[in-house]
Amino acid sequence: MAVWIVEENCTGCGLCVRACPYGVIALEDKLAVIDERCTNCGACVASCQFEALESDIKAKPIPDLSAYQGVWVLAEHHGGQLGQVTRELLGEGSRLAAALGHGLSVVLMGHRVEHLAAELAAYGAERVYLAEHPDLENYATLAHTRALAGLIAEHQPAVLLMGATPLGRDLAPRVSRRLDLGLTADCTALAIDPENGQLRQTRPAFGGNVMASIITPRHRPQMATVRPGVMAPLEPRTGTEAELVRAEVALGPEDLLVKLVSFKASGRQEVDLGQAKIIVAGGRGCGGEEGFDLLRGLADDLGAELAGTRVAAEEGWIPPERQIGQTGQSVRPEIYLAFGISGAIQHRAGVAGARYIVAVNRDPAAAIFSVADYALVGDLFKIAPAIRRALAEV
Numbered sequence: 054m055a056v057w058i059v060e061e062n063c064t065g066c067g068l069c070v071r072a073c074p075y076g077v078i079a080l081e082d083k084l085a086v087i088d089e090r091c092t093n094c095g096a097c098v099a100s101c102q103f104e105a106l107e108s109d110i111k112a113k114p115i116p117d118l119s120a121y122q123g124v125w126v127l128a129e130h131h132g133g134q135l136g137q138v139t140r141e142l143l144g145e146g147s148r149l150a151a152a153l154g155h156g157l158s159v160v161l162m163g164h165r166v167e168h169l170a171a172e173l174a175a176y177g178a179e180r181v182y183l184a185e186h187p188d189l190e191n192y193a194t195l196a197h198t199r200a201l202a203g204l205i206a207e208h209q210p211a212v213l214l215m216g217a218t219p220l221g222r223d224l225a226p227r228v229s230r231r232l233d234l235g236l237t238a239d240c241t242a243l244a245i246d247p248e249n250g251q252l253r254q255t256r257p258a259f260g261g262n263v264m265a266s267i268i269t270p271r272h273r274p275q276m277a278t279v280r281p282g283v284m285a286p287l288e289p290r291t292g293t294e295a296e297l298v299r300a301e302v303a304l305g306p307e308d309l310l311v312k313l314v315s316f317k318a319s320g321r322q323e324v325d326l327g328q329a330k331i332i333v334a335g336g337r338g339c340g341g342e343e344g345f346d347l348l349r350g351l352a353d354d355l356g357a358e359l360a361g362t363r364v365a366a367e368e369g370w371i372p373p374e375r376q377i378g379q380t381g382q383s384v385r386p387e388i389y390l391a392f393g394i395s396g397a398i399q400h401r402a403g404v405a406g407a408r409y410i411v412a413v414n415r416d417p418a419a420a421i422f423s424v425a426d427y428a429l430v431g432d433l434f435k436i437a438p439a440i441r442r443a444l445a446e447v
């Protein structure tokens with residue numbers, strides 16, 4: 054297989070040079086020249102307007118994937134309680150299922166977890182695949198991979214969504230590898246292409262500087278993990294019931310290589326910022342502990358959670374689990390108050406779901422103001438105490 058130049062047609066326009074994602078085409082004496090690092094991707098052939106590039110690479114036909122139907126969500130639960138990310142994925146899953154004209158199902162794996170099916174139905178599940186087995190009581194990579202991969206192979210869903218949680222980040226790549234599927238991790242937006250019904254999976258790329266929309270045209274299910282706090286759950290409905298499909302789970306010794314011996318909670322206090330209604334967040338502009346003490350007081354007045362930017366976490370002004378953003382948590386509070394935060398794209402990625410953003414920054418050109426509903430230009434050390442005084446009066 055190769056790509057070659059038809060010299061008599063080449064005008065030296067340079068379109069192919071710009072189109073080559075690998076930078077292996079150059080112009081020499083107004084003629085395109087391809088070097089040996091060419092991967093035969095064909096991007097240059099498509100870009101040429103003068104029929105000066107030819108290739109003997111045949112586009113792989115897209116297989117008939119019409120047998121794959123339905124949107125699936127993997128349920129996460131801990132201590133008999135459904136994880137919030139599952140409710141969020143059900144909200145998004147129901148929007149995708151409606152756009153596709155497919156049903157919405159949930160895979161519920163565990164031991165004695167059937168009681169969760171009612172709540173899953175309330176949040177939009179039409180069908181629950183219940184995979185119960187004593188060895189699924191605690192999460193174990195190999196056993197859960199076996200159970201989920203078996204269900205997928207048998208029922209052939211079109212889309213599978215999982216939380217980009219520690220569990221989802223461990224399980225999703227295993228399943229995708231075992232079934233030879235694609236996987237788009239850490240999506241921040243999902244949509245169905247109205248033309249061809251493919252799932253557009255959007256996630257930050259190149260350090261958050263571009264948002265990449267990824268499709269999986271040749272494989273099903275289209276698998277994506279979504280960060281907690283990004284998608285909105287539906288309001289729970291009453292009087293709904295989901296069809297319960299009991300799945301056989303057959304685990305062999307090769308699936309049970311790892312056993313949970315005991316569980317010890319870390320001393321670290323878990324913070325579920327995803328549930329917070331009000332968040333007071335600080336950045337480098339707070340200058341240190343003193344600035345954060347001020348914000349902590351304000352957060353207490355408001356009954357809010359305290360959080361911050363990566364800079365604040367790296368400086369040790371807030372614990373790492375309170376970092377908001379692309380590599381921290383995504384949140385969707387009613388009110389997000391940002392003090393001394395510039396609003397870098399990686400930080401904004403974590404607050405896109407906030408209902409109202411109130412930003413305080415002394416730089417009127419700060420990027421945070423481009424997403425703020427209320428912009429207060431000034432010194433946070435004057436504005437935060439003024440807000441506290443005003444709150445004390447009411």
Ligand SMILES: Cc1cc2nc3c(=O)[nH]c(=O)nc-3n(C[C@H](O)[C@H](O)[C@H](O)COP(=O)(O)OP(=O)(O)OC[C@H]3O[C@@H](n4cnc5c(N)ncnc54)[C@H](O)[C@@H]3O)c2cc1C
Pocket residue numbers: 260261335336337338339361362363364365376377378379380381382392393394395396397398399400403413414415416419431432433434
């Ligand atoms: C791959 C990657 C992932 C990342 N992930 C994250 C992430 O998850 N979360 C995150 O937050 N960042 C993340 N970052 C870092 C991000 O790019 C920014 O560097 C960071 O968000 C900046 O933090 P900041 O706003 O606190 O600091 P700065 O950008 O330095 O901004 C400080 C702001 O404070 C203002 N200010 C200063 N003094 C005052 C005052 N007295 N009163 C009012 N305003 C004042 C300044 O005008 C300035 O706008 C990531 C970067 C990369 C490359």
